[in-house]
Amino acid sequence: MNKEKMHLIWDLPLRIFHWLLVLSIGASWYTSNQDNGLIEYHLWVGYFALGLIVFRILWGFIGTRHSKFINFFPSLKKITAYIQSFKQAEPLHYAGHNPLGSLMVFFMLITIFLQAVSGLFMDDDIFTTGPYSGSISSSLETVFIYIHRNGFNLMLAAIALHICAVVFYERVKKQALISAIITGKKSAKIVNKKDSINHSKIGLAILLSIVVAGFIYWLVVLNAPVIEEYYY
Ligand code: HEM
Numbered sequence: 540m541n542k543e544k545m546h547l548i549w550d551l552p553l554r555i556f557h558w559l560l561v562l563s564i565g566a567s568w569y570t571s572n573q574d575n576g577l578i579e580y581h582l583w584v585g586y587f588a589l590g591l592i593v594f595r596i597l598w599g600f601i602g603t604r605h606s607k608f609i610n611f612f613p614s615l616k617k618i619t620a621y622i623q624s625f626k627q628a629e630p631l632h633y634a635g636h637n638p639l640g641s642l643m644v645f646f647m648l649i650t651i652f653l654q655a656v657s658g659l660f661m662d663d664d665i666f667t668t669g670p671y672s673g674s675i676s677s678s679l680e681t682v683f684i685y686i687h688r689n690g691f692n693l694m695l696a697a698i699a700l701h702i703c704a705v706v707f708y709e710r711v712k713k714q715a716l717i718s719a720i721i722t723g724k725k726s727a728k729i730v731n732k733k734d735s736i737n738h739s740k741i742g743l744a745i746l747l748s749i750v751v752a753g754f755i756y757w758l759v760v761l762n763a764p765v766i767e768e769y770y771y
């Protein structure tokens with residue numbers, strides 16, 4: 540049997556990032572419910588999600604070709620050209636994120652980042668507080684608490700749209716996007732060899748993960764202000 544020729548498009552660190560992000564968002568949601576008694580774990584899962592996003596932001600500058608922000612930044616020109624090409628028999632095709640998809644990618648990364656950062660200032664008015672709760676003015680803290688409690692729905696809406704779009708491209712447009720975000724590879728019938736990447740820069744990704752883990756530890760443990768607690 541002839542094996543279909545494939546080209547590597549998504550590097551391994553990006554794929555691991557994606558599926559760990561899916562797991563951590565699910566876990567953040569599950570542990571955030573006060574009735575589960577898991578809110579302590581919610582903080583740890585939240586720090587992990589924050590670490591993932593920080594990793595992805597830096598990977599957007601030093602990662603491989605299709606992971607770099609500069610190569611899929613959604614300018615108005617690119618978005619309109621892409622939408623207009625729908626009328627043509629051969630619409631524009633992208634090896635990495637298409638301009639509409641990249642708009643959604645930036646939106647999701649920003650909303651998840653805001654959700655995780657605002658969590659650092661949270662206070663549930665019972666026992667659980669983020670490490671920076673009480674360390675800023677109360678009006679700013681109110682804004683962060685508002686974002687954390689309400690931003691989640693916006694984030695969920697963006698994720699739902701993302702999944703619907705992926706399923707649409709998969710089913711209707713017959714583009715195998717889901718297997719690509721698992722294996723990293725796309726068929727040579729739809730992407731050219733010149734668009735593929737040679738390797739995943741794994742050594743660099745490991746080094747970056749260590750730096751990011753160190754930064755998160757510094758942020759939430761070493762640098763966190765000690766809040767005085769009063770017991771009555
Ligand atoms: C909590 C749920 C999810 C979140 C937060 C999420 C987030 C993301 C993000 C941020 C990216 C961009 C990757 C990057 O360049 O950094 C992405 C891409 C992608 N995701 Fe998800 N995702 C979720 C669930 C899913 C699910 C369930 C599927 C499969 C059904 C999926 C399929 C994909 C695919 C195929 C891409 C690549 C899109 C493209 O080819 O342009 N995602 N996702």
Ligand code: HEM
Binds near residue numbers: 586
């Ligand atoms: C992407 C990561 C995160 C997600 C998706 C997330 C999501 C949520 C959700 C949905 C709630 C319930 C809000 C409500 O009661 O309506 C919640 C509550 C909470 N979160 Fe997060 N969170 C994240 C990260 C964090 C982080 C990093 C911290 C702190 C370090 C944190 C601290 C809290 C606390 C203390 C509550 C309880 C607040 C309350 O219900 O009064 N979260 N989070």
